[in-house]
Amino acid sequence: MPREWEVFTHVQTWAWLGGGLLVTLRVAALVVAISLITGTFLALARLSRHGALRWAARAYINIIRGIPVFLIIVFTYFALPKLKVNVSAATSVTLALTIYATALIAEIVRAGILAVPPGQMEAARSLGLDARTTFAHVVLPQAFRTMVPPLVGQYIILIKNTSIGSIVGLDELLRRTVIIYNTYQNPAQSLLVVAVLYFAFLFPLSTLSRKLELKDRRADFSE
Numbered sequence: 279m280p281r282e283w284e285v286f287t288h289v290q291t292w293a294w295l296g297g298g299l300l301v302t303l304r305v306a307a308l309v310v311a312i313s314l315i316t317g318t319f320l321a322l323a324r325l326s327r328h329g330a331l332r333w334a335a336r337a338y339i340n341i342i343r344g345i346p347v348f349l350i351i352v353f354t355y356f357a358l359p360k361l362k363v364n365v366s367a368a369t370s371v372t373l374a375l376t377i378y379a380t381a382l383i384a385e386i387v388r389a390g391i392l393a394v395p396p397g398q399m400e401a402a403r404s405l406g407l408d409a410r411t412t413f414a415h416v417v418l419p420q421a422f423r424t425m426v427p428p429l430v431g432q433y434i435i436l437i438k439n440t441s442i443g444s445i446v447g448l449d450e451l452l453r454r455t456v457i458i459y460n461t462y463q464n465p466a467q468s469l470l471v472v473a474v475l476y477f478a479f480l481f482p483l484s485t486l487s488r489k490l491e492l493k494d495r496r497a498d499f500s501e
Contacts, residue, residue, distance in 0.1 A: 281464075282462065282463075282464035282466075282467045283464070283467055285458060285462050285464070286467070286471060291458065294454055294458070295451060295454055295455065295458075295471075295472070295475065297449075297454070298449060298450050298451040298452075298453065298454035298455070299450075299451045299475065299479075301368065301448065301449055301450045301451070302437065302440045302441070302450040302451045303437075303479075304368075305368055305371060305372050305375070305440050305443065305448070305450065306433070306436055306437045306440055308372050308376075309372055309375045309376050309379055309436055310379075310433050310436065312372075312376045313375075313376050313379035313380045313383050313436075314383060314429075316376065316380040316383075317379065317380045317381075317382070317383025317384040317386070317387055318383075318384075318387050320335050320338065320339070320381070320383075320384035321335075321383075321384040321385070321387035321388040321391065323335035324336060324339065324384060324388050325388060325391065325392075335384070338381060339381045339384055339385060342377060342378060342380070342381035343381050343382065343385075345378075347374075347375070347378045347439050347442060348442050348445070350374045350375075350377060350378050351370075351371055351374040351375070351442055351443060351445070351446060352445065352446060353374075354370050354371075354373055354374035354377070355367065355370045355371070355374070355446040358370055358373075367443065367446050367447040367448045367449070368443075368448055368449075370446065371440065371443035371446065371448045375436060375439060375440065375443075378439075379432070379436055382432055383429070383432065386425055386428045386429055386432060387421070387425060389424075389425075389428075390421035390422065390424040390425035391417060391418075391421045393421065393424045394416075394417050394420045394421050394424075398416055398417065398420065399412055399416065399417060402415075402416040426490050427487050427488075427490040427491035430483060430486060430487040430490065431484075431487045433483070434480050434483050434484055434487070437479070437480060437483075438476065438480070444456065451472060451475065451476075452472060455468050455469065455471070455472040456468075
């Protein structure tokens with residue numbers, strides 16, 4: 279076996295990479311959970327009747343969407359210590375990705391809510407349901423069906439974006455791969471291995487996103 283591939287015959291190497299993958303998935307899971315909540319609240323602010331609230335939400339979304347995620351990660355990492363907030367690289371990257379994802383998720387949620395026919399809300403209100411109950415039990419469940427495919431697609435991108443965290447010391451999958459190829463001088467082989475690992479985890483999610491989108495289209499057509 280060529281010397282460049284020999285390191286990948288050791289169990290310790292795969293355990294090392296597996297540890298990095300767990301960090302990647304842990305950070306991504308936190309960002310997914312938090313940004314879904316913050317993104318929903320931001321979407322509601324974007325749809326609010328209060329002009330100031332709508333303006334603030336729209337400004338946040340436009341500003342964050344116009345900034346590269348790389349810049350947000352680096353800025354957050356260096357800005358927090360200046361504010362006397364000392365956190366780990368994982369916490370810093372999680373916060374930065376949440377800031378970024380919130381703006382993107384807000385637009386997906388807003389589009390999903392607007393896709394619900396107004397007649398559904400009017401019918402619910404005519405039955406005596408208040409605005410909050412109508413939103414929670416009529417609007418949101420229907421909007422969620424529309425939101426799921428783009429949400430899955432967005433979170434696939436988010437998982438890949440965790441690799442940018444390696445630039446500020448996040449001990450995730452890509453950073454551990456870089457350590458391996460710097461040690462064994464096998465960049466092509468190491469990067470190919472990590473590409474296969476990313477593909478193995480993300481391709482099923484991508485397939486799920488396409489299936490959900492097709493299912494949603496068929497449901498709309500049948501209606």
